[in-house]
Amino acid sequence: MGDNGLSIRATVTDRGAVLLGKNVACDAFEETKPLRVVTHAHADHMVGLRQSLRACKKVLMTKATKDMIDVMRSPLFLMSGLVETLDYGKTIQYDEERITFFKADHILGSAQVLVEDFEGKRIVFTGDFRIDDTPILESNVLVIEATYGSPTCKRSFGIDVRSALVSLVEKGLKQGTVYVFGYHGKLQEVMEILYKAELNVPFITPERVFQVSKVCEKHGMRLGRLMLTTETEAEKLLDNNSPCVAFYHMESRGNVGLSNFRVLVSGWEFGSAIRQTDNKEYVVALSDHSDFDGLLEYVRRSKPEFVITDNFRVSNGETLAKEIRRTLGISATALPKRGNYQ
Numbered sequence: 001m002g003d004n005g006l007s008i009r010a011t012v013t014d015r016g017a018v019l020l021g022k023n024v025a026c027d028a029f030e031e032t033k034p035l036r037v038v039t040h041a042h043a044d045h046m047v048g049l050r051q052s053l054r055a056c057k058k059v060l061m062t063k064a065t066k067d068m069i070d071v072m073r074s075p076l077f078l079m080s081g082l083v084e085t086l087d088y089g090k091t092i093q094y095d096e097e098r099i100t101f102f103k104a105d106h107i108l109g110s111a112q113v114l115v116e117d118f119e120g121k122r123i124v125f126t127g128d129f130r131i132d133d134t135p136i137l138e139s140n141v142l143v144i145e146a147t148y149g150s151p152t153c154k155r156s157f158g159i160d161v162r163s164a165l166v167s168l169v170e171k172g173l174k175q176g177t178v179y180v181f182g183y184h185g186k187l188q189e190v191m192e193i194l195y196k197a198e199l200n201v202p203f204i205t206p207e208r209v210f211q212v213s214k215v216c217e218k219h220g221m222r223l224g225r226l227m228l229t230t231e232t233e234a235e236k237l238l239d240n241n242s243p244c245v246a247f248y249h250m251e252s253r254g255n256v257g258l259s260n261f262r263v264l265v266s267g268w269e270f271g272s273a274i275r276q277t278d279n280k281e282y283v284v285a286l287s288d289h290s291d292f293d294g295l296l297e298y299v300r301r302s303k304p305e306f307v308i309t310d311n312f313r314v315s316n317g318e319t320l321a322k323e324i325r326r327t328l329g330i331s332a333t334a335l336p337k338r339g340n341y342q
């Protein structure tokens with residue numbers, strides 16, 4: 001084995017809970033753990049949250065994540081349990097363990113979790129992250145996300161995706177309204193990029209995207225002039241196909257802006273920064289996750305004795321664990337085990 005029993009200090013359950021030390025369950029419900037952590041407000045990290053609110057002693061998250069969940073669900077939702085917000089770098093003690101959040105560069109509010117156990121062992125869960133602006137935590141046991149955990153998932157375009165995105169939207173605005181589709185958090189990142197590039201046009205969003213954007217502004221992001229799709233002025237701009245940018249959740253891409261200039265932001269793009277998919281539709285490779293090289297770099301610099309790859313949320317856990325063993329010589333396993341991997 002060679003991991004000195006370290007493997008038992010963390011695991012990922014069949015229901016997707018990342019268990020750290022004796023007390024902490026991250027990102028899914030686990031009845032045996034008193035503390036539930038929500039690393040960020042994406043749905044696959046809020047698994048069984050209703051049960052956790054009912055059953056756990058405390059549910060921990062950053063203030064920004066709490067604000068996001070309040071608008072994505074309802075302000076009443078989190079009131080059904082004891083939620084405690086924790087800032088980056090602040091530690092809480094529970095039992096014999098210390099729990100600290102650190103920033104993860106992913107969406108607003110995203111946290112990495114460090115648990116220091118009764119022996120001082122450092123057990124870390126990265127949550128979702130992009131290596132660019134994520135502090136790397138040294139660890140004894142590391143649980144790492146594996147979204148792009150295959151060597152085929154490398155982004156080496158050699159061009160700046162953000163400026164390519166700005167140029168593409170500018171090109172689209174010459175034809176009228178540009179529709180941008182993405183997930184919560186990513187849409188606001190696009191707004192910020194376009195705002196900083198001084199694209200002086202109104203941004204129009206439906207209610208939910210608007211509310212998430214307001215939370216992002218409250219926590220320091222700068223997004224520009226936002227209008228609701230229901231405002232008369234916004235309706236007029238959209239009806240006349242005037243130059244403005246409409247931001248919609250990815251799930252609306254089949255319903256709105258079908259004949260307009262369309263931009264989809266997605267991390268699952270490795271061939272090029274921008275790919276044309278239709279006459280007026282483009283996919284831009286703007287990711288909020290590390291690519292394969294970024295994941296390996298985190299592991300290398302974290303210097304763990306033992307690594308667990310999150311094999312619940314994506315199918316690349318096995319591949320990443322194998323590559324960590326092969327290229328870094330560090331003991332690594334994918335959890336939970338799946339019946340159907342090769």
Ligand SMILES: [Zn+2]
Pocket residue numbers: 040042106128
């Ligand atoms: Zn995420």
